[in-house]
Amino acid sequence: MRRVSKLVAAVGTAAALALSATACGSTSTESSSSSSESSGKGKGIALAYDVGGRGDQSFNDAAYAGFEKARKDFGIGGEDVEPSDGESDADKVQRLTDLARQGYNPVIGVGFAYAPAIKEAAEKFPKTTFGLIDDETVKGDNIANLVFSEEQGSYLAGVAAAKATKSKVVGFVGGVEVPLIKKFEAGFVQGVKDTDPSVEVKTQYLTQPPDMGGFSKPDLGKEAARGQLDADADVLYHAAGLAGQGVIEAVAAKDKWVIGVDSDQYKQKTLDKYKDSILTSMTKDVSGAVYNLVKSVHEGEPKTGVVRFDLKSDGVGLSDSNPAFAKMTEIQDAVKKAREGIVNGDIKVDTTP
Known part of the structure; x- marks a missing residue:
């Protein structure tokens, strides 16, 4: 899978230390903030990208915008991880497991391809909130299905x-x-x-x-x-x-x-x-979906179940820029x-x- 290192070269060295080699993916951003750990809210947000990774100027980048806004507004750390070429569901499970084990909360899978992995990882870490974008088939007490019309x-x-x-x-x-x-x-x-x-x-x-x-x-x-x-x-x-x-x-x-x-x-x-x-x-307000899930976790009332974003809620729309x-x-x-x-x-x- 194409690595978008040109966008994140400045943090590449630090990021490389944040995730073990078993994560089967590469890391874009590393949590350097200690404020989130001292607040009792965990290390912050973890974002695992869909096919194409950061730099697609579309879906993944929208998720990243929400990730960055949440980090800034709530003073938390964060880590975003790229997919690997030809990876399996087992690779995705390992990535999500590693992120949850490190203390990130929520852990968000960007795209329906993460559905099987989210289901498995969420069962292992019942106190961690997992966000799954674009899929509502996988359910769990600690899973938020962020879906759009x-x-x-x-x-x-x-x-x-x-x-x-x-x-x-x-x-x-x-x-x-x-x-x-x-x-x-x-x-x-x-x-x-x-x-x-x-x-x-x-x-x-x-x-x-x-x-x-x-x-x-x-x-x-x-x-x-x-x-x-x-x-x-x-x-x-x-x-x-x-x-x-x-x-x-x-x-x-x-x-x-x-x-x-x-x-x-x-x-x-x-x-x-x-x-x-x-x-x-x-x-699609993917940015808002990511941000609001982080907000709910940060405030101690994590969202779970199907959270739908439609035309009435301005979750989808048509731009006039x-x-x-x-x-x-x-x-x-x-x-x-x-x-x-x-x-x-x-x-x-x-x-x-």
Whole structure:
């Protein structure tokens, strides 16, 4: 797995001492704060990244933003750990076990791939709160399932795409064809078709499970986007993690529109040269989910069970950072109307295509 050492070189030496070699992953940040230990709240937060690691300008980076804000606001330590290439569930269990044994609390697995590992580790450390992002199938008295209504935000993305397209062809690029990403597809397609049934939606997934490379390989995203652009698509929506950077690059080269995902990708510095092509982004408040779980543990009332973030709670949404998008009143009105319909229950959004 790609190591994002360029972002964290300054703390690399200290971080290397924080995790044993058996963790089967590399460490980005090391807890240097003693205030958290003296407060009786443990060593602070531990974050174990999903495929692609830090630097994806999307899902993992959103989790890191919440991690950093929590450390700063609560004066606690923290450690964030990268995944390894081709790792097994046993590797993930070892990583989470090591973090919990060191005293980190909460320990958060970023992504549904951590579900089996969270279940096993949580049973070993019943006094530690484990956060699991994007999965609610694994339950436990000390597990908080931080999940999102991605289909609702994706519906708004579909409305925007249907209004923005001139060719009457739009595209969806999914990283890996798993149930979670099918939710993005379902909402997007429904939003497009409810807005303009004449618009064609082209859908492509980069890899099939168990190959999760579709979340981490920008070249695959670029190739898929080029194919859809060649087939007349002029608005593309991606849900592909790091691979989505390839989608964005390909779309920008053709001067078409792309819709980002998870984070507001218009604001991402690494994507700055492509931002004029980023019409909007379907945002998930992963940062807020991480922060609020840490807050609950810090205050002595840890959240557990399913904690859902939807359109009504602003847990998902559609950004308007691009000034061009902000001025598109027809699109803005359509998105606003759709949002109100979903929130008040008039619009039921499908979770499967």
